Amino acid sequence: MLQGGLIHPASPGCYHLLPPAVRSMEKLIRLIDGAMRNIGGQKVNMPSLSSAELWRASGRWEQMGPELFRLADRHSKEYCLGPTHEEAVTELVAAHSNLSYRHLPLRLYQVTRKFRDEPKPRFGLLRSREFYMKDMYTFDTSEEAARHTYELVCRAYRSLFKHLGLRCVQVRAATGTIGGTASHEFQLPADIGEDRLVLCPAGHFAANVEMVDEEQTACPTCGEKLTQSRGIEVGHTFYLGTKYSSVHNAVFYTPENKLQLAEMGCYGLGVTRILAASIEVLSTEDSIRWPSLIAPFQACFIPPKKGSKEExxxxxxxxxxxxxxxxxxxxxxxxxxxxxxxxxxxxRLKDANKLGYPYVVIAGRRACEDPPVFEVWDQSTGTVLYLTKEGVIELLSKVQLP
Amino acid sequence: MLQGGLIHPASPGCYHLLPPAVRSMEKLIRLIDGAMRNIGGQKVNMPSLSSAELWRASGRWEQMGPELFRLADRHSKEYCLGPTHEEAVTELVAAHSNLSYRHLPLRLYQVTRKFRDEPKPRFGLLRSREFYMKDMYTFDTSEEAARHTYELVCRAYRSLFKHLGLRCVQVRAATGTIGGTASHEFQLPADIGEDRLVLCPAGHFAANVEMVDEEQTACPTCGEKLTQSRGIEVGHTFYLGTKYSSVHNAVFYTPENKLQLAEMGCYGLGVTRILAASIEVLSTEDSIRWPSLIAPFQACFIPPKKGSKEExxxxxxxxxxxxxxxxxxxxxxxxxxxxxxxxxxxxRLKDANKLGYPYVVIAGRRACEDPPVFEVWDQSTGTVLYLTKEGVIELLSKVQLP
Structure with missing residues (x-):
């Protein structure tokens, strides 16, 4: 068994995910798949190599600057490594020339590796140059329908983070190079976070500081004084309108048999970033803690040392x-x-704490009672339970797996 | 629902996988994960960006020529997009400086996207420039142990293809740019295949034609005349010895506390290629057929046309x-x-045949009998069954899912 940790650096901002991290990521992906299926998401898989022409058409070949990894193939044809796939998916949908209003809404998503040549990769998987992202792209018949889709995805995100037991705030955000007319970030409040958030303590208002006028210090709804917090961005949603559908001509036939541009949205979740961020917000100084649903393993059994008196x-x-x-x-x-x-x-307990098992089971002094009693450390609460075999099985039978 | 097919071209040799293809691929990956777990495989995930230094150290930066996609980051540091990961995984293991014989064998694998700048990408996913591959890398304490691992993986491959219902031959093969001292390919016999195979009809001998002397026309074991066949390579195994462990210094402590180079093997399975190849060998002129275990969907129910007399x-x-x-x-x-x-x-039946459902269920004339009788088309045998509700449920209850 490969010892030692969750990730290992390969080059700046690029990491090997070691077996426990892969287990955790696959559990998270199963949860995300379920959440996307629930809102009618269909899973696709788009190439990483994305042709320069596509990006030139949208104007982002220039706009993205040095953040795009660029390369040329053996025929000197230029590509970038996709950091996001608005252009690609819009072209894909546009190629379905008989698309009718009956086929909409289309909600396509993928969970794939993305690339971004960060000027300063740091904090491991929190800001890396290769990372896994879930990106969904939606196509609707009208602005109203697209707004409904937008709300549906935001709700799915909120319930996913709730399910994981992570406190997450949805804040108004700038649209940046993705564009569109409205955008929200999903932020996990944390001191290490790179984003600054402005929050109404009663929950009426939440925004990235970049969206707020410096003089705005009170909640526009209730007048309470706004507080500041730092956050780690784990999701981002964009209402795109026809920004990309108009460039690539993604159209559908209306009931009146007329061609009309699809109204789009796009929706990211940082998969590897959620792993790193959740460890960041849940762990204590001595031990790593995961949302128990996505812990790499659920329990560690530690028998006594050979030759010890508890042997x-x-x-x-x-x-x-x-x-x-x-x-x-x-x-x-x-x-x-x-x-x-x-x-x-x-x-071994120290090692277990470095990996983050929700439960650690030890045969201590009471293991020799009749019936034997085991020590079960519940790492999420820091408490110790003394349980018989039946008690341990009963406890572990309640463990949830995605 | 996005209509129309399994894949869609994005650029030469790069394809979008559409929802049914993703379903099929994920089923195949689950089967592969099970097979790898059975032989002690631990799943990792290595970056696509692989630094030029690593490849220069092994000599493959030059040797791979124009097949490597190369790029430079914003600091002009050179990378390739990994077509395979011998260098990366060996460096990863070498970084575990306290590796002991007790930790071996190590059998690390991943299922990730790989990149190869093919001179002539063709046949869709059969020869593409971006593709999914399962690659396993093994580290053993001795040549004997490594040979045992080699045999174990080959056996796992054979049983995987058997489980899928695909005829597969294991043939001796050249080691190419990967190197090492022994190698086998796993080939699905098919006329469209790009490889030429030489086979003993009694199964004593099987090799890629590149391994056989032109004058060798009889089986070296039984003397039978060798036959020729074409094949699609879907897997490749290499006994590497210390070719990479000696370059990157992947060593372990022996029981005598001495450092020794690990004996390595590497083992590829073309994931997207298996999808394409199995369709190629199983389909008929009129309808696509999958190994039923990995068909995107198991059954299609087609109600009668509105206004028809069977309505x-x-x-x-x-x-x-x-x-x-x-x-x-x-x-x-x-x-x-x-x-x-x-x-x-x-x-709709025609559409169903383009996607490849193992079963198609239709309400024909006998649906109005009491109790109703449905037509069930078993696509793998081309037969039609007439079944009551209970019969349909009984039949579908036997469907296997990975």
């Missing part, structure tokens, strides 16, 4: 591990036995 | 569709109701 508990704990596997087959793979019994329990 | 069957078929969803919840999403009832059954 006889080892057999009991291994038996418990087997019993859990038999009683809860869906947890196989999510429960780990740390059988490095040449090491003390304390040392 | 009253529509309600019964829709009821059947709901009953199937209730009785077999795991099939929800895998069973599609084609409710475009403004179209004839025949037209």
């Amino acid at each position: 006889e508990g080892a057999v009991l704990l291994e038996q418990l591990y087997d019993d859990v596997a038999e009683a809860l087959p869906c947890l196989v793979g999510d429960v780990v036995l740390d059988d490095r019994t040449q090491m003390t329990i304390g040392k | 009253e069957g529509a309600v019964l078929l829709e009821q059947l569709y709901d009953d199937v969803a209730e009785a077999l919840p795991c099939l929800v999403g895998d069973v599609v109701l084609d409710d475009r009832t403004q179209m004839t059954i025949g037209k």
Whole structure:
């Protein structure tokens, strides 16, 4: 087993994801897939290589500047590595020349690696040059329908973060190089965050500071004094209107058989960034904590050190591990036995804390009672439970997996 | 719903995967994950951007020639887009400086997008410039252990293709730019295939023609006349020895506490290529067929055309569709109701054949019998079954999903 950590640097801003991080990411992607399916999302997969022509047509080949990774193929044809895919998806939809109002809304999304040549990559996966993003692109028949889609996606985002147990605020934001007429960011409040947010304490108003006049210090709705906070951006939604559909001619037939431009929206979620941000906001000084739904593993079983006076508990704990596997087959793979019994329990507990298991199960002194009683550390609350085999199985049976 | 097909060209050799193709690919990846887990594989995820230094160290920066996509970042640092990751993974393992024989074998794999600037991209996903590949890299303590790993992976590949219902031959092959001392390709025999194979009809000998002396016309084991066949390469295994571990110094501590180079192997499976190749070998002139395990959807329900004389069957078929969803919840999403009832059954059947459903369920004349009898087309055998509701549910309950 490859020891040691979640990520490993490959080059500036580019990371290897090690096995536990991949497990966590795949759990998060399953949750996101479910959320997107619930709102009629269809999953596609668009190439990373995106031709310069496409980006020239939208004006972004120049506009994006040095953030675009650019390259030429063996025939000197120019490409960029897609940081986002408005142009590509709009061309894809435009190619479906018989699109009718009956086919709309279209809600296409993908979860793929994106590229951005950040001037200063930092904070590991929080600001990297290669990252996984979920990007959805929607096509509607009217502005009204597109606004409905926009609200639907925002609601799905809010409920996803709630489900993960992460406090997230939806703030008004600038549209930047993506463009469009309205935009929101989804921010996890955190001191390390690079964004500054302005919030009404009663929840009437929330905006990125870039959207607020310096003199605006009170909530426009209730008059309460606005507070400031820092945040990590984990999602971003844009109401695009016809900015891209007009460039690439993404049209549909109306009921009157006339061609009309589709109204678009686009919706990003930073997949690898959510992993890093959630660790950032949940962890304590001593131990990493994940939203338990996406923890790489759910429980770690640590038998006593070989030769220690608790050694006889080892057999009991291994038996418990087997019993859990038999009683809860869906947890196989999510429960780990740390059988490095040449090491003390304390040392292995430290390692466990570096990985972030929601539960750690130890055979302490009471393991030799009849029936045996095990120590179960609930890492999210920092409490210790003393449970029999049945108690451990009952507790772990409540673990949720995406 | 986005109509029309499985893939859509974005630029030469680069394709959008449309929703049904993504479903199929994700099913295939689940099967591959299971096969890799069974042999102790741990999933990682390495960046696409791979620094030129790494490739210069192994000599492949020059050796790969124009097949490497190359680019420079904003600081003029050079990268390629990884077509394969021997250098990267070896450096990753080498960075674990306390690696002990107890940690080996290490079997790391990923399923990610790879890049190759093909001189002539063609046949859609069969030879594209961006493609998904599963690549595993193994690290063992000795040549013997590494040979055992090699055999284990080959066996896993053979059983994967068997499970998919695809005839696959394992042939001796050249090691090419990857290098190493032994190599096998996994080939699906097919006329469209770009590789030429030499096979013993009794199965004693199989090689890529590049490995065989022109004068060798008989099987070296049984003397039977060798036959020729064309094949599509879907997998490739390499016994690497210490070719890469010696360059990047991937070492481990032996039981005697001495440092020793790890013995490596690498193992590719063309994920998107398997999709394309299996359609190629299984389909008929009129209809696309998948290995049923990885078909995008398992069944299509086609109610009669509005206004036709069978119209009253529509309600019964829709009821059947709901009953199937209730009785077999795991099939929800895998069973599609084609409710475009403004179209004839025949037209929709044609569309269904273009997508490749293992089963198509139609309410024909006998739908109005008591109890109703439905027509079920078993596309893999080309037969029609006449089944009651219970019969349809019984049949579909046997469908396997990865």
